[in-house]
Amino acid sequence: MKQIMTGNEAIARGAWEAGCNVAAAYPGTPSSEILENIAHYKEIDSEWSTNEKVAMEVAAGASIAGARAICAMKHVGLNVAADPLFTMSYIGANGGLVVVTADDPGLFSSQNEQDNRWYALHAKLPMLEPSDSQECKDFARDAFELSERFDVPVLFRVTTRICHSKTVVELGDRENVSVKDYERNPGKCVMTPAAAKNRRYLMEKREEALRAFSNDCKYNAIEWGTERKIGIISSGISYQHAREAFSDMDGKVSFLKLGLTYPLPDELIQRFASEIETIYVVEENEPYLENFVKQLGVPCIGREKLPAVDELNAGIVRSALIGDHKESAYSVEATPPPRPPVLCPGCSHRGFFYAMSKYKDIAVSSDIGCYTLGVAPPLSIGDSVICMGAGVSAGIGMHKAFATKGGSEHGGKKINKVFGVIGDSTFFHSGITGLIDAVVNKSQLALCIVDNRITAMTGHQENPGTGRTIAGEPTQAIDLKTLCIACGVKPENVRKVDSYDMKAVEEALRDAYNATEIFVIITTQPCALIKDVLKRRAGVHCEIDRDACVTCKMCMKIACPAISYRDGRIEIETSMCNGCTICAQVCPRQAIKQVGEFNDG
Amino acid sequence: MTDKTNGSGTKGILLVGVGGQGTILASKVLSEGLMRAGYDVKMSEIHGMSQRGGSVTTHVRFGKKVYSPIIDEGDADILVSFEKVEAVRWLSYLKPGGFVVVNDYEIHPLSVLTGAAAYPADVLAQLGREVPNVLALNAGGIAEALGNVKAQNIVLLGALVRAMQLEHIDWASVMKDLIPPKMYDLNVRAFEAGLNQYTNQ
Numbered sequence: 001m002k003q004i005m006t007g008n009e010a011i012a013r014g015a016w017e018a019g020c021n022v023a024a025a026y027p028g029t030p031s032s033e034i035l036e037n038i039a040h041y042k043e044i045d046s047e048w049s050t051n052e053k054v055a056m057e058v059a060a061g062a063s064i065a066g067a068r069a070i071c072a073m074k075h076v077g078l079n080v081a082a083d084p085l086f087t088m089s090y091i092g093a094n095g096g097l098v099v100v101t102a103d104d105p106g107l108f109s110s111q112n113e114q115d116n117r118w119y120a121l122h123a124k125l126p127m128l129e130p131s132d133s134q135e136c137k138d139f140a141r142d143a144f145e146l147s148e149r150f151d152v153p154v155l156f157r158v159t160t161r162i163c164h165s166k167t168v169v170e171l172g173d174r175e176n177v178s179v180k181d182y183e184r185n186p187g188k189c190v191m192t193p194a195a196a197k198n199r200r201y202l203m204e205k206r207e208e209a210l211r212a213f214s215n216d217c218k219y220n221a222i223e224w225g226t227e228r229k230i231g232i233i234s235s236g237i238s239y240q241h242a243r244e245a246f247s248d249m250d251g252k253v254s255f256l257k258l259g260l261t262y263p264l265p266d267e268l269i270q271r272f273a274s275e276i277e278t279i280y281v282v283e284e285n286e287p288y289l290e291n292f293v294k295q296l297g298v299p300c301i302g303r304e305k306l307p308a309v310d311e312l313n314a315g316i317v318r319s320a321l322i323g324d325h326k327e328s329a330y331s332v333e334a335t336p337p338p339r340p341p342v343l344c345p346g347c348s349h350r351g352f353f354y355a356m357s358k359y360k361d362i363a364v365s366s367d368i369g370c371y372t373l374g375v376a377p378p379l380s381i382g383d384s385v386i387c388m389g390a391g392v393s394a395g396i397g398m399h400k401a402f403a404t405k406g407g408s409e410h411g412g413k414k415i416n417k418v419f420g421v422i423g424d425s426t427f428f429h430s431g432i433t434g435l436i437d438a439v440v441n442k443s444q445l446a447l448c449i450v451d452n453r454i455t456a457m458t459g460h461q462e463n464p465g466t467g468r469t470i471a472g473e474p475t476q477a478i479d480l481k482t483l484c485i486a487c488g489v490k491p492e493n494v495r496k497v498d499s500y501d502m503k504a505v506e507e508a509l510r511d512a513y514n515a516t517e518i519f520v521i522i523t524t525q526p527c528a529l530i531k532d533v534l535k536r537r538a539g540v541h542c543e544i545d546r547d548a549c550v551t552c553k554m555c556m557k558i559a560c561p562a563i564s565y566r567d568g569r570i571e572i573e574t575s576m577c578n579g580c581t582i583c584a585q586v587c588p589r590q591a592i593k594q595v596g597e598f599n600d601g
Numbered sequence: 602m603t604d605k606t607n608g609s610g611t612k613g614i615l616l617v618g619v620g621g622q623g624t625i626l627a628s629k630v631l632s633e634g635l636m637r638a639g640y641d642v643k644m645s646e647i648h649g650m651s652q653r654g655g656s657v658t659t660h661v662r663f664g665k666k667v668y669s670p671i672i673d674e675g676d677a678d679i680l681v682s683f684e685k686v687e688a689v690r691w692l693s694y695l696k697p698g699g700f701v702v703v704n705d706y707e708i709h710p711l712s713v714l715t716g717a718a719a720y721p722a723d724v725l726a727q728l729g730r731e732v733p734n735v736l737a738l739n740a741g742g743i744a745e746a747l748g749n750v751k752a753q754n755i756v757l758l759g760a761l762v763r764a765m766q767l768e769h770i771d772w773a774s775v776m777k778d779l780i781p782p783k784m785y786d787l788n789v790r791a792f793e794a795g796l797n798q799y800t801n802q
Contacts, residue, residue, distance in 0.1 A: 004642060108647050132670075160647070166643065166644040166670075167643045168636055237669075313673055314673050315676070318673075328694070329675055329696060330692050332731050333727060334721035334727050337710050337721075339710040340711075561654055564713075
């Protein structure tokens with residue numbers, strides 16, 4: 001049966017067909033839908049893990065105990081999980097173990113553009129790189145068997161355009177694989193220095209076997225053209241772009257398509273190169289393939305013609321390698337205004353950030369999530385965003401620097417207080433350790449946990465605070481306030497506040513600002529896009545009293561997409577407004593009122 | 602129709618709009634229909650940050666054999682814009698002689714709402730002057746008259762199907778399988794209305 005699937009759906013399907021038993025992930029674009037889709041298969045025990053390191057360790061433990069296991073994460077998530085990754089390369093796999101890394105060339109939804117192919121080289125892991133959804137499914141299915149055969153976790157590397165492109169897939173059936181018998185094996189699974197050293201020697205032998213396999217496997221293959229002038233070495237989505245770019249040349253061009261990209265097939269590359277006049281290496285971001293080809297003494301053209309930054313497409317390849325650049329056919333005078341992503345109407349972060357923006361002598365260490373969007377003017381909340389958890393810990397460091405300088409200057413302004421901003425899911429992911437650090441090391445950080453009751457930015461996944469598992473089953477919800485107190489924050493220094501209540505928000509921020517020890521504010525208003533919230537507020541919106549409005553535009557300072565200024569009047573777009581009343585609360589003339597009924601039925 | 606830009610005669614459909622406008626369902630119906638008709642199909646869309654009111658694009662390519670899922674600049678056979686000014690933003694993707702279907706509907710980005718930037722005044726007139734094959738329609742109004750503004754995406758799909766001469770595909774059965782039953786009738790009517798927009802030109 002044929003189906004059109006995204007790469008992520010196809011990876012899920014491949015894992016299911018392989019008889020995978022256990023799956024774990026932390027959501028992150030572009031990888032999130034892998035686990036969402038795996039969770040639909042009832043035969044696989046799936047979980048949203050607290051972070052990527054936990055996800056990998058859950059999968060690793062399942063593999064050691066004999067189950068086929070998969071974990072999935074975005075590229076930066078693999079940094080978080082790098083610790084278990086490297087040592088699992090020593091331990092190997094009992095049940096097949098597959099680690100999916102979803103990279104983001106072009107930074108569509110990420111804080112960096114790291115190329116995770118280097119992880120395979122660094123951790124000595126075989127790496128599969130599918131180039132469409134059919135290969136996502138087939139390679140994912142095969143990956144478990146390869147993992148068991150070579151006693152090694154398999155790194156499964158995809159990119160945004162593979163994850164989020166739909167292509168036609170021929171489906172297969174599920175293989176019935178039972179969880180293997182378990183035998184305790186400390187020499188293999190307890191990585192004491194002595195045991196690890198033994199494994200280290202074995203890893204070198206494994207590399208040899210994998211290299212031989214790489215030279216003679218179905219994943220790496222030459223597709224000869226009718227001529228031997230031009231040869232392309234490529235993998236993943238870049239292969240598809242290269243094929244497209246050279247599709248005019250009537251099949252003259254030859255391709256070496258690589259699907260197993262660690263270890264790379266040295267002999268196969270040599271053989272290909274020996275018959276080709278000019279070799280181009282087509283790959284996105286790092287010269288990972290190119291460096292290897294050059295190491296073999298094979299002259300090739302890659303990075304000198306193709307860009308290092310951003311994703312590729314056929315046009316870029318065509319223009320760089322064939323010199324055939326297509327001009328766009330049409331243009332008009334009109335310039336489209338920029339349309340960056342923004343905080344939604346009714347967003348629970350808006351009023352909180354607006355109140356925060358009143359403080360001109362603070363620095364804000366922010367974090368990864370929807371609230372990162374608060375950095376845009378006019379709210380302009382966020383002095384730094386590094387990675388998950390840094391909203392807390394980098395804030396500790398900022399405060400140290402400002403304090404050491406003794407009321408320091410910052411952009412010409414005096415900084416008297418550092419606020420940290422972090423979301424609920426991100427706090428569970430890696431903010432807790434930062435908070436403990438702040439408590440123990442007596443930081444005066446004011447930490448704001450902007451709890452919107454969901455992992456919003458990646459598409460509303462459950463997290464430890466929501467009280468539901470990935471299957472939608474009720475479970476213990478971790479209470480943030482209790483957790484903060486358990487981390488050592490004094491109960492009187494933890495304040496829960498409704499972020500739609502501006503007075504309460506302002507008071508909490510003032511107390512946090514004035515505190516001389518760690519202070520935590522936890523907001524409680526849920527994401528406006530949660531289904532139950534949408535339903536409850538569907539009949540509610542804000543309205544302007546025309547007689548009272550003096551068009552002072554104070555309500556526009558909160559940057560709500562539902563509020564506009566047209567033809568000399570302020571307008572609130574009813575269909576977008578959820579009646580959060582932040583605009584009404586900032587209006588100095590009380591000219592905005594909430595109308596309608598909440599649906600509490 | 603074959604063209605020199607790609608040897609396999611692959612066609613490119615670029616759907617553009619603003620997060621939340623229903624481009625994803627329209628492209629889902631489109632690519633499913635194309636697959637059932639026996640074409641090789643690839644579709645690529647960008648998720649993530651762009652869901653929060655940002656500019657969104659979906660590339661659909663189909664033909665005998667499709668390699669890249671992304672349409673190059675100057676290589677789209679048709680540009681379907683769910684929002685007016687987005688047609689301008691992505692116009693450079695249109696190939697010579699290509700079609701533009703544009704929804705006469707404005708969503709003002711924050712920069713315009715706050716007055717920091719201006720929303721261009723005469724987008725449709727400019728498009729009409731520069732591009733030979735432009736169909737501007739009020740898909741939202743048409744859908745609203747049929748019962749629900751949300752069906753505007755299927756109105757636009759209907760117009761796209763007519764422009765690309767893909768009426769031979771059994772779209773009704775595709776919609777039956779992909780659209781919730783209580784929305785089915787509305788969407789079939791929305792689709793027909795979209796098709797008829799071209800005949801009414």
